[in-house]
Amino acid sequence: MSSFPFVLLLAGTALAAQVPSLTLPQASPRAKVAQTVGLTEISVAYARPAVHGRKVWGGLVPFGQVWRAGANENTVVTFSTPVKAGGVALPAGSYGLHMLPTASAWTVMFSTQSQAWGSYSYDPREDAARFTVTPVAAEDLDRLAYTFDEVSDAGATLSLRWEKLRVPIRIEVDTNQVVAASLREQLRGLPRFFPEGWAGAASWCAAHDVNLEEALGWADRSLQMKETFLGLRTKALILEKRGDAAAAGTLRARALALATEAEVNNLGYALLGQGKVTEALELFSRNVKDHPDSWNAYDSLAEALAAKGDRAGAALNYGKALERVKAEDQRARIRGELAKLKD
Numbered sequence: 391m392s393s394f395p396f397v398l399l400l401a402g403t404a405l406a407a408q409v410p411s412l413t414l415p416q417a418s419p420r421a422k423v424a425q426t427v428g429l430t431e432i433s434v435a436y437a438r439p440a441v442h443g444r445k446v447w448g449g450l451v452p453f454g455q456v457w458r459a460g461a462n463e464n465t466v467v468t469f470s471t472p473v474k475a476g477g478v479a480l481p482a483g484s485y486g487l488h489m490l491p492t493a494s495a496w497t498v499m500f501s502t503q504s505q506a507w508g509s510y511s512y513d514p515r516e517d518a519a520r521f522t523v524t525p526v527a528a529e530d531l532d533r534l535a536y537t538f539d540e541v542s543d544a545g546a547t548l549s550l551r552w553e554k555l556r557v558p559i560r561i562e563v564d565t566n567q568v569v570a571a572s573l574r575e576q577l578r579g580l581p582r583f584f585p586e587g588w589a590g591a592a593s594w595c596a597a598h599d600v601n602l603e604e605a606l607g608w609a610d611r612s613l614q615m616k617e618t619f620l621g622l623r624t625k626a627l628i629l630e631k632r633g634d635a636a637a638a639g640t641l642r643a644r645a646l647a648l649a650t651e652a653e654v655n656n657l658g659y660a661l662l663g664q665g666k667v668t669e670a671l672e673l674f675s676r677n678v679k680d681h682p683d684s685w686n687a688y689d690s691l692a693e694a695l696a697a698k699g700d701r702a703g704a705a706l707n708y709g710k711a712l713e714r715v716k717a718e719d720q721r722a723r724i725r726g727e728l729a730k731l732k733d
Contacts, residue, residue, distance in 0.1 A: 416437070416462075417439070417440075417461075418437040418438055418439040418440070418460075418461035418462055419437065419438055420435070420436070420437055420438075420462075421435075421436055421437070421438050421535070421536075422434065422435045422436075423535075423536050423537065423538065425538035425541060425546055427541065427542075427543065427544075427545060427546055427561070427563045427565065428543050428544075428563055428565030428568055428569060429470075429471070429565070429568050429569055429572055430469065430470055430471040430473065430563045430565070430568055431468075431469075431470040432467070432468070432469055432470075432473070432538070432546065432548070432561060433467070433468045434465065434466070434467050434468075434487075434536045434548065435465070435466045435468075436459070436460035436461075436465040436466070436487075436534075436536060437460045437461035437462040437463065437465075438460070438461070438533045438534045438535065439460070439461040439533070439534050439552075440532050440533045440534075441532045441533075441552070441553055442532075446552060446553045446555075447491065447553065447555065448493065451491055452491075453491055453492050453493055454490070454491075454492060455490070455491075456488050456489070456490050456499075456509045456512050457488065457489050457490070457491060457509060458487075458488060458508040458509045459487045459488060459489045459550060460487075460534060461534075462507070462508065463505075463506070463507055463508070464486035464487070464488075464501075464503075464504055464505065464506050464507070464508070465486070465487040465488075466484050466485065466486060466487070466504045467484070467485050467487050467500065467548070468483070468484040468485075469482050469483065469485075469561075470482055471563065471568045472564075472568075473545075473561055473562060473563050474545075474561070474562040474563075475498075475500055475519050475521070475559060475560070475561055475562075476498060476519065476521035476522075476523065476559060476560060477521065477560075477562075478500075478518075478519035478520070478521055479519075480500060480518055480519055481518075483502075484504045485500040485501060485502065485504055485518060485519075486500070486501040486502075486503050486504040486505075486506060486512075487499070487500060487501075488501060488509050488512050489550075489557065494524070495522045495523070495524050496522065496523055496524070496525055496557060497520065497521070497522050498519075498520070498521055498522070498523055498557075498559055499512075499514070499517050499519070499520050500517065500518050500519040500520075501513075501516045501517055501518065502516045502517075502518050503516045523557060523558060523559060525555045525556060525557045525558075526555070526556050526558065527554060527555065527556075528551055528554060528555055528556035529554070530553065530554050531551050531552055531553065531554075533552075534550070534551070534552040535550075535551050535552070536548060536549065536550055536551070537549050537551060539558070543563075543565045544562060544563060544565060545560065545561050545562040545563050546561050547559065547560050547561070548560075548561055566598055566600040566601075567600070569594065569598075569600075570595060570600055570601040570604075573591040573594065573595070574604075576591070577591055577608070584615070585612040585613070585615040585616040585618055585621060586612070586618070586620065587612075588608045588609070588611040588612035588615070588621075589608070589609060589612035589613075589618060589620045589621040589624055590620070591605070591608050592605040592606070592608035592609040592612065592621075592624045592625070592628070593620060593623075593624040593627075595608075596609075596624050596627040596628050596631070597627075599631065602628055602631060602632070605624075605628055606625065606628045606629075606632075609621055609624045609625040609628060610625070612624075613625065617644070617648065618648065619645045619646075619648050619649045619650070619653045620653075622641045622642070622644050622645035622648070623641070623642065623645045623657075625641055626638040626639075626641035626642045626645065629641065651677055651680070651681045651684060651686075651687065654673050654674075654676060654677045654680075655673075655674070655677060655686065655687070655690055657673055658670045658673035658674045658677070658690060658694065659690070661673065662693075662694055662697060667694060667697055667698050668698075670694050670697075671691070671694045671695070671698065674687070674690045674691040674694050675691060677690065677691070678691050678707075683714065684714070685710075685711045685712075685713075685714035685715035685720070686711070688707045688708070688710040688711035688714065689707070689708065689711040689715075689720075689724065691707045692704045692705075692706075692707035692708040692711060692727070693727075695707060696727070696731065701731050704727075704731055705728060705731045705732075708724050708727050708728050708731070709728070711724055712724045712725070712728070
């Protein structure tokens with residue numbers, strides 16, 4: 391008997407093993423959604439099954455069984471910094487997301503194993519966090535989706551949405567501490583060689599009332615390199631928060647003597663935003679006196695006067711700004727402000 395057919399069979403088997411697989415559309419396509427909270431990046435990678443007329447809850451997704459919270463591979467949630475999920479602390483990293491649905495409350499699990507296929511190898515001993523949530527009614531959605539809701543600098547609600555249900559997972563971030571830690575790292579790089587880097591880091595901490603002792607050292611480091619408006623104002627703010635109003639006042643006076651037109655203008659707007667109109671007017675008036683050819687100085691003074699209710703004074707200074715400004719877009723804006731004052 392010839393061995394030729396057998397040789398062909400072996401060759402065919404070897405060739406078949408080398409045939410590349412085709413890439414085709416998936417029934418549950420992959421998706422990714424991300425959200426920045428402060429400096430913290432939160433992302434969710436998942437697959438999106440569709441209802442297709444099927445009974446989802448208690449059917450396609452059975453009650454009382456661990457579910458992959460998506461389709462195919464693990465749903466993976468990644469945090470770039472430490473967070474709290476459902477009130478439970480989680481280090482930065484990637485986690486496999488699983489859920490245990492019931493007809494009422496659900497259990498949510500963040501597993502340290504994020505490379506699995508589905509929940510078939512899920513092991514509760516690998517949980518990094520485990521807590522309960524209560525699903526709520528939501529608009530009908532055929533294909534499963536994750537969204538970020540109620541986003542703020544302090545956190546966001548990660549919501550699984552499918553069919554007529556939303557499963558909310560509250561994520562909390564200590565943004566102040568995250569930023570303070572980031573600033574420490576940034577000050578080990580190029581910003582450490584410039585007074586603006588140290589002053590900027592101290593200024594952020596002072597404005598957010600965090601890390602003040604270290605921030606005072608940063609402000610001093612900046613001032614040792616060069617006295618600047620920002621550095622002096624920042625140290626003044628920290629000293630004021632520590633109860634040393636006299637020293638703070640002295641530093642603010644020194645800062646104002648160094649200030650550029652733009653720095654005085656920005657400070658005036660900051661005070662205006664805080665409702666301190668009289669103080670803002672003092673600064674804008676100072677800028678007009680020190681920079682009589684600046685259209686922007688008159689424009690800012692006019693805005694503050696309008697905020698105070700002095701329509702005649704505002705119109706006078708808008709007129710002076712209009713005489714000096716060249717840019718047509720600014721001329722059109724100022725004419726609009728003058729028209730408003732005549733109404």
